[in-house]
Structure formats: C-alpha cells, structure tokens
Amino acid sequence: MKLVIAIIQPDKLEEIKEELYRSEINLITVSEVLGHGRQKGVTEFYRGAKETGNLLRKIRIEIAVNDTFLEPAIKAIVAGAKTGETGDGKIFVLDMKECVRIRTEERGSTAIG
Amino acid sequence: MNSGDTAWVLISSALVMLMTPGLAFFYGGMVRKKNVLSILMQCFIVLCLLSVQWVLYGYSISFAPGDGFWGGFKWAGLAGVGLEPYADYSATIPHQAFMIFQAMFAIITPALILGAFAERMKFSAFLAFILLWVTFVYGPVCHWVWGMGGWLRKLGALDFAGGTVVHINAGIAALATAIAIGRRKNLEKNVPTPHNMPFVVLGTALLWFGWFGFNAGSALAANGLAVNAFVVTNTAAAAAGLSWAFIEWIKNGKPTVLGVASGAVAGLVAITPAAGFVSVIPAIFIGLLVSLFCFVFVSEVKRKFAYDDSLDAFGVHCVGGVWGALATGLFASKAVNPAGADGLFFGNPQQFLVQIAAVAVTLVYSFAVSMVIYKIVDSVMGVRVGEKEESIGLDLTQHHERAYTILE
Numbered sequence: 001m002k003l004v005i006a007i008i009q010p011d012k013l014e015e016i017k018e019e020l021y022r023s024e025i026n027l028i029t030v031s032e033v034l035g036h037g038r039q040k041g042v043t044e045f046y047r048g049a050k051e052t053g054n055l056l057r058k059i060r061i062e063i064a065v066n067d068t069f070l071e072p073a074i075k076a077i078v079a080g081a082k083t084g085e086t087g088d089g090k091i092f093v094l095d096m097k098e099c100v101r102i103r104t105e106e107r108g109s110t111a112i113g
Numbered sequence: 114m115n116s117g118d119t120a121w122v123l124i125s126s127a128l129v130m131l132m133t134p135g136l137a138f139f140y141g142g143m144v145r146k147k148n149v150l151s152i153l154m155q156c157f158i159v160l161c162l163l164s165v166q167w168v169l170y171g172y173s174i175s176f177a178p179g180d181g182f183w184g185g186f187k188w189a190g191l192a193g194v195g196l197e198p199y200a201d202y203s204a205t206i207p208h209q210a211f212m213i214f215q216a217m218f219a220i221i222t223p224a225l226i227l228g229a230f231a232e233r234m235k236f237s238a239f240l241a242f243i244l245l246w247v248t249f250v251y252g253p254v255c256h257w258v259w260g261m262g263g264w265l266r267k268l269g270a271l272d273f274a275g276g277t278v279v280h281i282n283a284g285i286a287a288l289a290t291a292i293a294i295g296r297r298k299n300l301e302k303n304v305p306t307p308h309n310m311p312f313v314v315l316g317t318a319l320l321w322f323g324w325f326g327f328n329a330g331s332a333l334a335a336n337g338l339a340v341n342a343f344v345v346t347n348t349a350a351a352a353a354g355l356s357w358a359f360i361e362w363i364k365n366g367k368p369t370v371l372g373v374a375s376g377a378v379a380g381l382v383a384i385t386p387a388a389g390f391v392s393v394i395p396a397i398f399i400g401l402l403v404s405l406f407c408f409v410f411v412s413e414v415k416r417k418f419a420y421d422d423s424l425d426a427f428g429v430h431c432v433g434g435v436w437g438a439l440a441t442g443l444f445a446s447k448a449v450n451p452a453g454a455d456g457l458f459f460g461n462p463q464q465f466l467v468q469i470a471a472v473a474v475t476l477v478y479s480f481a482v483s484m485v486i487y488k489i490v491d492s493v494m495g496v497r498v499g500e501k502e503e504s505i506g507l508d509l510t511q512h513h514e515r516a517y518t519i520l521e
C-alpha cells in the first residue's frame with residue numbers, strides 16, 4: 001500500500017481528476033495549500049509595504065492506493081498536470097503502514113478501494 | 114427651483130453611485146477568488162476615472178446643445194453649467210444636480226461591460242478601453258437619446274431611465290469584447306464557479322436598492338411619476354426573480370440563489386426604459402418574461418455559439434434591455450405619463466416601430482465602434498494578459514495584492 005501526495009497547479013485539478021477516473025481511481029482527497037518551488041512566488045504590496053517571495057496557491061492531492069494502482073496513479077497525475085513549465089508540481093510516494101475503513105473496521109488493502 | 118425635487122435628485126444620485134460598488138460585489142462574487150480584487154478594482158477605478166472625465170468633457174459631449182449626433186465641447190469643464198435650473202432638461206432643480214445624476218449613469222454603464230471580459234484583461238488596457246468607450250460610444254448614444262436635439266429623441270424613442278443608453282449599449286459592447294478577447298484558458302476542463310455567492314446576493318441587493326434612484330430619480334422630481342417608476346421597478350424585479358427561480362425549478366430540478374439574483378437584475382434592466390411609461394400590471398409581464406429570454410441566452414445561446422461572456426453582461430443587460438425597450442413600445446400609456454406616448458397595446462403601433470429602430474441603431478453602432486476601439490487598444494498595448502498571468506490570477510499579477518489569506 002502506498003500513499004501518493006501530489007502538489008499541483010490549482011487549474012490542473014479537473015484534468016487530473018479526469019485522468020484518475022479513467023484509470024479507475026475514484027478516491028481522492030484535495031486540500032488548498034500555499035507554497036513555492038524554484039519560481040519563488042510573487043511580490044505583493046500593501047500601502048507601499050513590499051513583501052517578496054510570497055507563497056502561491058497550490059492544490060495538494062492525497063491518494064491511497066494498492067501497489068498495482070501506484071503506476072497508473074502517477075501516470076494519471078502527470079498526464080493531467082504536466083505542461084513542461086516551471087511550477088508544474090511534485091509527486092511524493094510514501095509507504096503506507098495501515099488502512100482502516102471506519103464503517104466496517106476492515107483493514108489493509110481491502111479497506112482502500 | 115423646487116427644494117423637494119432637488120433633494121430627491123441628489124439622493125437618487127447617491128443611490129445610483131452605490132450601484133457601481135454593488136455591481137462590483139455582484140460580479141466579484143461570481144469570479145474565482147484569484148480575480149475578485151481585479152473586479153472590485155475595475156469597478157472602483159471606473160468610478161474615479163469617469164467622475165473626472167464627466168466634469169471635464171463627458172457631460173458636454175452628451176448634453177451640450179450641439180447637433181443631432183454630438184454635444185460638442187461647449188460645456189467642457191462645466192462652463193455655463195451652474196446652480197440655476199436649465200429648463201430644457203429639468204426646470205425645477207439646479208443644472209449641476211442634473212449633471213451629477215447623469216454622471217452616475219455614465220459611470221455604471223461602462224462598468225457593466227467588464228463582466229464580459231472578466232478574469233483576462235490587462236488593467237492598463239482596461240483603462241484605455243473604458244476611456245475611449247465612454248468618449249466615442251456612451252457620449253454619442255447618450256446624446257442621441259437624451260440630449261437636446263438628439264436625433265433618436267426627435268424620432269420619438271422612449272427610454273425613461275436608460276434601457277437603450279445604458280443596458281443595450283453596454284450589453285452589446287460586452288458581446289463585442291467577449292468575442293474579440295476570446296475564451297478564458299482551459300474553460301472546458303476547468304469550469305469556473307462563483308467563489309462567493311453571498312457577495313453576489315449582497316451585490317444584487319445593493320443594485321436593487323440603487324435602482325430606485327436610477328429609475329424613480331429619472332423623473333427628476335419628487336412627484337407622482339417618480340412614485341410610478343418606484344413601484345413598477347420593485348414589481349418587475351420581484352416578478353423576474355420569481356420567474357427565474359421557477360424556470361430553473363422546472364428545467365434543472367432546483368431553484369438557485371444565483372438564478373434568483375440574476376432574475377432580479379434582469380427584471381430591473383427590463384423595467385428601466387419603461388418605468389415612467391407603464392403601469393404595474395404590464396410591469397409584472399415585463400418581469401416574468403425577461404427571465405425567460407435571459408435564461409435562454411445565458412444557458413443555451415451562449416453555449417451554442419461558444420462566446421465567453423463570463424458574467425453574462427450581454428445575456429442579462431443587452432437581452433433584458435432589448436426586451437425592455439420593445440416592451441415600452443407595447444405597454445406605454447399616456448394615462449401613466451402624458452409627456453410619453455401610447456404603445457402598440459394602447460392603439461399606437463408606430464411607437465413600437467420607433468422603439469425597434471432605436472434598438473437596432475444602438476446595437477449596430479455600439480457593437481461596431483466597441484470592436485474598433487478594442488482592436489485599436491489591442492494593437493497599441495495588447496489587451497489580454499499572458500497565459501501564466503491568467504493562471505495565477507489578475508489580483509496578484511495586475512495589482513500585487515490578494516483578497517484572502519489562507520495562513521493567518
């Protein structure tokens with residue numbers, strides 16, 4: 001079992017969701033986050049006070065998958081998010097120790113899907 | 114000079130002023146949160162820019178006694194526009210009261226257009242476009258319909274508070290700019306949803322409130338005609354809000370908040386030219402039907418022809434304005450306003466034809482000149498922001514600010 005975390009551009013979310021559905025991955029969690037990578041964010045001004053290197057809005061996606069779905073999940077995220085420009089984002093893959101479906105108390109890989 | 118009339122026109126001017134910030138919230142709630150400040154900013158800067166433009170030369174080209182097409186610069190800098198009444202426009206209030214009332218109309222009209230190109234226009238190009246537009250589109254059309262000697266006024270076209278001058282004029286310019294600037298990036302995959310519906314409702318409420326000044330103030334007196342305009346304005350807005358909700362309920366299964374708000378605004382648009390010429394039962398018909406026409410345009414026609422009129426400036430203001438202008442030609446009655454005319458349903462088909470002519474002239478002139486102005490601005494400075502700026506949003510890229518923080 002793996003936990004896939006992806007940080008992506010906000011306007012790419014819909015395309016990534018479509019790609020994931022196409023790979024029959026229907027369970028995702030999405031949150032709004034702030035961050036910047038090599039592009040160093042933006043400059044803001046408030047009554048003349050300058051703030052540089054501020055953070056930009058990003059979307060963080062979390063998907064728990066069984067091992068067989070790992071590559072399809074990564075491919076789907078890349079297919080939806082890649083433009084080739086700086087700032088397309090990152091995908092992190094973590095080993096996942098346990099998964100519990102609260103309703104039935106099932107555990108492990110049967111609880112994921 | 115009449116103190117009651119003067120007081121009412123000054124209060125009405127303040128009410129109409131409030132409509133522009135109201136519109137800012139109405140539109141601002143409908144865009145994505147990365148662009149809300151750009152909408153508020155565009156509305157607010159129009160208030161600043163055109164308040165100055167109007168006293169310098171805007172009022173003169175619209176209202177000075179020039180020829181049938183252009184007022185000229187005789188009243189530039191408000192030369193000769195004093196504190197005594199100018200009887201040709203309003204015999205009972207100071208000339209400057211009439212001037213400042215009209216200023217608020219000149220401010221909100223170009224602000225209406227920005228709904229069409231929301232989320233993708235450069236701020237510098239916006240300023241240039243708006244200044245040219247009020248000079249070469251609003252100024253002349255206002256003169257034709259309302260100015261002394263204006264040729265549409267002589268023709269007998271009825272436009273009580275600005276259905277043609279304000280709503281058709283801005284609405285068709287909105288269509289021209291939406292076509293010219295093109296669709297927002299990635300629109301099919303990434304359908305933009307309103308980021309703050311409570312703002313939309315707040316904006317609608319402020320518009321409705323301000324519209325009492327817009328329509329009832331257009332009587333330019335605290336009299337029975339103002340009361341008629343007030344009552345039919347409220348009635349038509351209410352009927353249209355109800356109508357839109359029920360259309361959605363039947364068609365889509367649930368009535369929406371955005372639908373009722375859109376309906377109310379469409380009703381206010383439609384009653385604007387008719388407010389001083391029709392009675393209350395026709396106002397209900399005008400309101401009920403305008404939602405049907407606007408609904409078809411914003412949900413069907415827009416999709417079919419794939420123009421990105423982002424916030425439906427054309428679909429509500431032009432469509433609603435055309436219906437209102439034509440409905441005035443149907444329902445107008447001299448029993449309401451002896452200074453007006455009878456419409457088709459009161460035995461005067463000629464009036465309906467005059468209304469069609471005024472609508473057609475405004476549609477053609479405003480569409481064509483708006484398109485030319487857009488192309489000129491585009492060739493000089495480029496109108497549309499870059500793809501990356503559009504993606505990050507106009508608040509950060511055009512103004513170096515953001516509306517909301519996530520942290521703190």
